[in-house]
Amino acid sequence: EAQVTQNPRYLITVTGKKLTVTCSQNMNHEYMSWYRQDPGLGLRQIYYSMNVEVTDKGDVPEGYKVSRKEKRNFPLILESPSPNQTSLYFCASSLSSPGGKYEQYFGPGTRLTVT
Amino acid sequence: TQLLEQSPQFLSIQEGENLTVYCNSSSVFSSLQWYRQEPGEGPVLLVTVVTGGEVKKLKRLTFQFGDARKDSSLHITAAQPGDTGLYLCAGDVSYKLSFGAGTTVTVRA
Numbered sequence: 001e002a003q004v005t006q007n008p009r010y011l012i013t014v015t016g017k018k019l020t021v022t023c024s025q026n027m028n029h030e031y032m033s034w035y036r037q038d039p040g041l042g043l044r045q046i047y048y049s050m051n052v053e054v055t056d057k058g059d060v061p062e063g064y065k066v067s068r069k070e071k072r073n074f075p076l077i078l079e080s081p082s083p084n085q086t087s088l089y090f091c092a093s094s095l096s097s098p099g100g101k102y103e104q105y106f107g108p109g110t111r112l113t114v115t
Numbered sequence: 116t117q118l119l120e121q122s123p124q125f126l127s128i129q130e131g132e133n134l135t136v137y138c139n140s141s142s143v144f145s146s147l148q149w150y151r152q153e154p155g156e157g158p159v160l161l162v163t164v165v166t167g168g169e170v171k172k173l174k175r176l177t178f179q180f181g182d183a184r185k186d187s188s189l190h191i192t193a194a195q196p197g198d199t200g201l202y203l204c205a206g207d208v209s210y211k212l213s214f215g216a217g218t219t220v221t222v223r224a
Contacts, residue, residue, distance in 0.1 A: 004157075033211075035214075040124075040216055041117075041216055042117065042121075042203060042214040042215055042216035042217050043158070043203065043205075043214040044214070045211055045212070045213075048210070048211060050210065056210075058211060059211075059213075090157050090158075092157070097207070097210040097211075098148075098205075098207065098211075098212045099144075099145065099146045099148065099163070099205075099206070099207025099212055100145065100146045100163065100165060100207065101163070103160045103163075104148075104160065104212065106157025106158050106159070107157055108155070108156060108157055109155070109156070109157055
């Protein structure tokens with residue numbers, strides 16, 4: 001089954017404790033992206049990757065890191081989480097840059113709480 | 116400030132009624148997508164509109180792209196409880212999608 005998987009689905013952590021949220025897709029997509037979703041703000045892009053070893057900042061990259069060593073994986077790293085990073089996070093992938101004829105597939109989301 | 120403004124933010128209607136959700140911007144997009152998101156899940160693509168003035172129908176859902184490609188609307192005819200969800204519009208901007216804040220639609224049985 002074609003899908004985007006994220007782990008963990010739920011995470012409660014404390015300020016400053018490094019964490020990684022994993023994302024994997026099995027569709028051989030070149031483009032992958034991370035979003036955060038907050039009430040009233042919709043989905044905001046954190047980072048995206050056009051292909052292996054190619055990453056770029058989205059609209060809200062501060063406090064986050066990503067890497068794209070393999071085509072299928074795109075982990076999101078929070079080196080020193082803070083309470084304002086409490087949010088619902090989504091990983092997404094598409095064959096190429098989303099929009100036009102390219103559909104973006106989303107993972108199920110990771111709900112992160114930083115205390 | 117969001118590139119795409121959606122209205123209304125919340126919409127609650129009775130089963131069988133019609134509804135329209137609007138997505139507006141001052142920017143021109145080469146394409147615009149509509150997604151629906153249900154609680155506990157990621158957004159799922161409903162439709163992509165590409166040409167100014169384009170109208171697409173998906174069963175009881177009708178999507179329209181403005182002539183100037185700056186705005187779009189989603190119209191649901193005879194809404195059903197299964198239409199309940201968060202509706203998001205997204206326009207493509209330089210290798211990225213910019214999303215509106217979403218419209219939460221609740222259809223009461």
